[in-house]
Amino acid sequence: MTTLLFSVGRSKTDTGASVWGTPFCDNRFCITLSEGEIRAEAGLCVVIPCSFTTSYYFTPQNIVWYKCEPSKQKCSKNNNKTQSGFKGPVSLLEPDVSRRNCSIIVNDLTESDSGSYQLRVNGYLNGRKDGFTFSPRTTVSVKGLTQKPTVMIPPLTEGQQSTLSCTAPGLCSGSVPEISWTWRGAGEKDSHITGNITASRTENLTAVTQRHSSTLTFNSSAEHHGTNVSCKVSFTNNITTEETVTLNVTWFSTVLKNSGCEVQSEVLTCVCISEGFPLPTITWPLLKNHAEYSVITTVSHHTVNSTVTLTVKDHSNTSVECVSSNQNGEVKANLIIQLEMSEQPGT
Structure with a gap:
């Protein structure tokens, strides 16, 4: 079965992108994809680098990405189109098709997103509506999430206010993950640090990349020394990752x-x-x-x-x-x- 991932019309937004690989040309239609398999982890995102050129007589209007079954030699078109301006799991790095940049970022990955991806460009050839499907495909392999959050701990001193920070793995622009904190004393069950203040933050790094983090602020005491604090990041599709650190409080x-x-x-x-x-x-x-x-x-x-x-x-x-x-x-x-x-x- 063939699934249409993304189609977009012309726009004038410039976000920039980089591509690599060897161009493949067919009847003056050329495409450059990354060489080799692209590896990614569930819950995060992946960028498929891509650029293309067309015949002089062809004017591109929109591009369509397909996810194809490995057994299929050619992907057929279906009607599951996505309109321009789409801000869901799949986004173009450069929405302006005239720049010939077909790179996409796929967010909220699951292992089922593994497979081969193929590009089609639609437009006008000598004034007539036409399109061209590039035969090369790029392969994406999505494995289970192994990356952990990054937890930063400042020096902790009894009686002073302290702030821990936890940054989710990946710089993706998909769904905002949920970040939670738990505290565990020696031989005790998970609980919350009393009197704590938590705050979440999303930082836009580029048009398609974001950094998600959370802070935990509390008053350090001797009872916190030697205890464990865990930061848990929950992505969509019940994908989670966790990091646990041990607190050292000077008193x-x-x-x-x-x-x-x-x-x-x-x-x-x-x-x-x-x-x-x-x-x-x-x-x-x-x-x-x-x-x-x-x-x-x-x-x-x-x-x-x-x-x-x-x-x-x-x-x-x-x-x-x-x-x-x-x-x-x-x-x-x-x-x-x-x-x-x-x-x-x-x-």
Whole structure:
């Protein structure tokens, strides 16, 4: 079965196009198509480069593209014509037929668009209505969509507003794809980031190419660190593609409330527990005045546990300072010393 894809009349719009290949001529009618198979992916678009020349006595008025069955030697005409100004899946790169540019862009591709394509030019030969069908065909192969969205992540810092961007693959001018965002915490189901703002944008690059993108704006927090954000792009015909990225949020180190000190038989033990990203470093100013002590540090995920042990005979101090720092800054905490009952004054 033969299907007419596109026909268009004369226009004066100039969008420009480029072609390549070796001209094929028949009775002074010549056509230049791309050499070899043109490959594309479902959901996106494909450009079929084409240029033609005609006999001096022939004046072109419109051109018709056909999609032909591989078993057919010649494509026959049917009545499924599309009028000029068509903005659907198929568009001419140069609607002005007098420029002899027959290149087309086919949008919203599906794998069923694979096949061979043939051109016919209609017009007047010596004042009489006539037409010519070029025998060469160009072959298009459409495979499943493998391209993924492009997700851009700026540096993320706790407490600051951040904007992620997601750009759909392809620079096509067909149906506008739907772009959606989802967030997933560790071991959790997909959900949405609370307080987020999304915005979609379509940028016209040329008369027949567009860039589709979406932004996600939210306030970064420590809970977002290590979680996954996915951008999903949905094209027509239920064709989708998705990209997932992991968020790295830098946040100021904090000293947790379960940090503290205690004295037992003149042995002081202090534990300082701190969280942050990048991983913080814990220091003890108290150790500058002591020659003998032990420090044990353990790390779990983004938490540092530092335990210092030393002998003290003076119990006059009521607290010990713990300093936690990373590239974002430092935080100091005074850890209260807890005395055993036997160490309490007056016991």
